[in-house]
Amino acid sequence: xxxxxxxxxxxxxxxxxxxxxLGIIDQAKKNNTINHVYxxxxxxxxxxxxxxxxxxxxxxxxxxxxxxTPSAILGSVxxxxxxxxxxxxxxxxxxxxxxxxNIKAFFYIGGNDSMDTCRKLDDYFKAxxxxxxxxxxxxxxxxxxxAIDHAPGYxxxxxxxxTTMAEIYQDIxxxxxxxxxxxxxxxxxxxxxxxxxxxxxxxxxxxxLIYLPERAFDINLFLTKVKAIYQEKGHVLVALSEGxxxxxxxxxxxxxxxxxxxxxxxxxxxGVGEVLAEIVNKKLxxxxxxxxxxxxxxxxxxxxxxTDIDEAYQCGKKALDMALAKKSGVMVTFERxxxxxxxxxxxxxxxxxVANKVKKVPSSYISEDGSNITSAFINYALPLIQGEPEFVYxxxxxxxxxxxxxxxxx
Amino acid sequence: xxxxxxxxxxxxxxxxxxxxxLGIIDQAKKNNTINHVYxxxxxxxxxxxxxxxxxxxxxxxxxxxxxxTPSAILGSVxxxxxxxxxxxxxxxxxxxxxxxxNIKAFFYIGGNDSMDTCRKLDDYFKAxxxxxxxxxxxxxxxxxxxAIDHAPGYxxxxxxxxTTMAEIYQDIxxxxxxxxxxxxxxxxxxxxxxxxxxxxxxxxxxxxLIYLPERAFDINLFLTKVKAIYQEKGHVLVALSEGxxxxxxxxxxxxxxxxxxxxxxxxxxxGVGEVLAEIVNKKLxxxxxxxxxxxxxxxxxxxxxxTDIDEAYQCGKKALDMALAKKSGVMVTFERxxxxxxxxxxxxxxxxxVANKVKKVPSSYISEDGSNITSAFINYALPLIQGEPEFVYxxxxxxxxxxxxxxxxx
Numbered sequence: 001x002x003x004x005x006x007x008x009x010x011x012x013x014x015x016x017x018x019x020x021x022l023g024i025i026d027q028a029k030k031n032n033t034i035n036h037v038y039x040x041x042x043x044x045x046x047x048x049x050x051x052x053x054x055x056x057x058x059x060x061x062x063x064x065x066x067x068x069t070p071s072a073i074l075g076s077v078x079x080x081x082x083x084x085x086x087x088x089x090x091x092x093x094x095x096x097x098x099x100x101x102n103i104k105a106f107f108y109i110g111g112n113d114s115m116d117t118c119r120k121l122d123d124y125f126k127a128x129x130x131x132x133x134x135x136x137x138x139x140x141x142x143x144x145x146x147a148i149d150h151a152p153g154y155x156x157x158x159x160x161x162x163t164t165m166a167e168i169y170q171d172i173x174x175x176x177x178x179x180x181x182x183x184x185x186x187x188x189x190x191x192x193x194x195x196x197x198x199x200x201x202x203x204x205x206x207x208x209l210i211y212l213p214e215r216a217f218d219i220n221l222f223l224t225k226v227k228a229i230y231q232e233k234g235h236v237l238v239a240l241s242e243g244x245x246x247x248x249x250x251x252x253x254x255x256x257x258x259x260x261x262x263x264x265x266x267x268x269x270x271g272v273g274e275v276l277a278e279i280v281n282k283k284l285x286x287x288x289x290x291x292x293x294x295x296x297x298x299x300x301x302x303x304x305x306x307t308d309i310d311e312a313y314q315c316g317k318k319a320l321d322m323a324l325a326k327k328s329g330v331m332v333t334f335e336r337x338x339x340x341x342x343x344x345x346x347x348x349x350x351x352x353x354v355a356n357k358v359k360k361v362p363s364s365y366i367s368e369d370g371s372n373i374t375s376a377f378i379n380y381a382l383p384l385i386q387g388e389p390e391f392v393y394x395x396x397x398x399x400x401x402x403x404x405x406x407x408x409x410x
Numbered sequence: 411x412x413x414x415x416x417x418x419x420x421x422x423x424x425x426x427x428x429x430x431x432l433g434i435i436d437q438a439k440k441n442n443t444i445n446h447v448y449x450x451x452x453x454x455x456x457x458x459x460x461x462x463x464x465x466x467x468x469x470x471x472x473x474x475x476x477x478x479t480p481s482a483i484l485g486s487v488x489x490x491x492x493x494x495x496x497x498x499x500x501x502x503x504x505x506x507x508x509x510x511x512n513i514k515a516f517f518y519i520g521g522n523d524s525m526d527t528c529r530k531l532d533d534y535f536k537a538x539x540x541x542x543x544x545x546x547x548x549x550x551x552x553x554x555x556x557a558i559d560h561a562p563g564y565x566x567x568x569x570x571x572x573t574t575m576a577e578i579y580q581d582i583x584x585x586x587x588x589x590x591x592x593x594x595x596x597x598x599x600x601x602x603x604x605x606x607x608x609x610x611x612x613x614x615x616x617x618x619l620i621y622l623p624e625r626a627f628d629i630n631l632f633l634t635k636v637k638a639i640y641q642e643k644g645h646v647l648v649a650l651s652e653g654x655x656x657x658x659x660x661x662x663x664x665x666x667x668x669x670x671x672x673x674x675x676x677x678x679x680x681g682v683g684e685v686l687a688e689i690v691n692k693k694l695x696x697x698x699x700x701x702x703x704x705x706x707x708x709x710x711x712x713x714x715x716x717t718d719i720d721e722a723y724q725c726g727k728k729a730l731d732m733a734l735a736k737k738s739g740v741m742v743t744f745e746r747x748x749x750x751x752x753x754x755x756x757x758x759x760x761x762x763x764v765a766n767k768v769k770k771v772p773s774s775y776i777s778e779d780g781s782n783i784t785s786a787f788i789n790y791a792l793p794l795i796q797g798e799p800e801f802v803y804x805x806x807x808x809x810x811x812x813x814x815x816x817x818x819x820x
Contacts, residue, residue, distance in 0.1 A: 071580035170481035171709035291704045299581035385806035396795040397613050
């Protein structure tokens, strides 16, 4: 008997979230019992608003481009499901639509919050004896998901960060007397992305100082180090997480000397990099520059890691296999069985053991004084950035997948 | 009779300034009469401080990597030569060193200011009847050099800007209700780089609004447009030059509502993108984000244009040929003899006709109301970003040229 499946994408986009989608589609095509692979536009929101397309209607050539197309081609959403025990209106609506479309499996590609959505849905389906497998597919540039060696999306992000950092180093090192350059990197609660900047040290000298939220930031120690390095080299390159805090747990961002809250309410533009740059300039009287890598970190598909793309794609395929094997309430995961040669094996983990948990950078990856990253981290991270994808250029510009998005009649 | 030549790099670095250096070296190697190709570390400063290396001593494999190594491998400098009629001490020192090393040609790869340095040196050499050809080799990401179709370095920079802009668009378009995203691009006096963002419109929708310093910026018209586009699409992508000004010639950057001058003297961090983002948020109450592309614009060799690299390399070769043909006081230039197929021919222009002049973006490239870029610009710019170089990755990371920099005994 034939049935349908549905896929959604959720949370902050990455360079490889579309590769996971393609993995599901490709694997589903091999199975004759699956007659529709639905895509929910903007995740759960698309299900509730009947914004659903059939991905089997899309052009093959365009779909193949998904491997090198950044962001979420189905559109993303930040939607927190309420507790169904309090109000199950939304849940009932979902079951109604799934029933109508004969959907027997729901796949959600996302991070922590999305796994929580999956868990709630699975709990409800089980409580209602509704026959639909729920499978979470991991993605997050932040790499803070537990129960997985690393999150798909992370490798591409740090390949971008390491390469860009090395290029910045080439640039800033060309003057005899340069500046203190502070590069602010994403990661509010965990320093995985900032740690990735250390890989630039394999290319040229890379960052001189690296600070993560996992260790208390001491402004005076920082200034002492900056001064000494500048005196020696004539330039300093600092990498830091947007979420660094001092020993009292206070965000360094809040050290800002200018305050535009009176004028703009909640608005606070300019990150911690600027705040520290100003302090360096004021206290040490050194020329400074602040660079925020910003969203190109997560969408620079032209610099994605082939390993990361392949793993994200495999996650999609495995997710389908797991649904067919009647697994539900689980997230696809993998562990590293060997580092040299690098090898991973796939399995599943219960969503309840993943949702709403955060994996921090372990102490062994951070230098004793908290101002740098150890070689143990390099061993962990280097396999994740290997390989360059066949990025498609037309006329000197990238060619991204275009899908028709014809809505299913509901 | 054998002789030597010397090369220096000057001004802000680009992704292809090292390709021009390689062009000179490769061409010099074909000529038996040239026995030393000296490199001045940090330009004129290196000559005066005896920081000179012999590039023929460097490893062939490393030199070959110069084509894909960003920034200035010899080191750069910002050094303004004084008028020799007032004081020729520095000039005499240069002649002394050139005589000692039997240097018969000086090549300077740089922008406007560097061409001025070349001109002054050439004038002095001629006045003193000192036999040394002076050849300027153009480079600047800003594309503001006159008497040349476009500046080497520009094509790679706008390939980066267009690609990044298209990736940012993929990212921001994934939410139903997104933000007003303002991307600030380099270019204080001329909008060439910001105009390059228009090329992203060939990939996906690209920037909705594009503002250059060549046209007066009207804040109210801007807000009206932003509001209308946001209502229609749910997100707005704006590209703007750091140097945009209003009709009174006042920098929009100076509209900032917070002022940290009292605390920090000259220091003003955070660019015009942030200033406008704050105004959009305050006046229209829309969610906003400001992205400053910053120095990755000029050093992202991984996304350089092959056409640009090849042209920069050719400029180096032609420069040597011209010196051997006893030309001096000139800059290498090229004109576009055909756009389809794209073809350029090389010649020279007198330095006095280049130095200290600025080429602005012509009116025909800017839309009538000054908020977008025309297809005439696309025709001009598209050939410049064609082709992807063979960028060398080792272990998933770029491999840049390393040179020994052993100093010549002086």
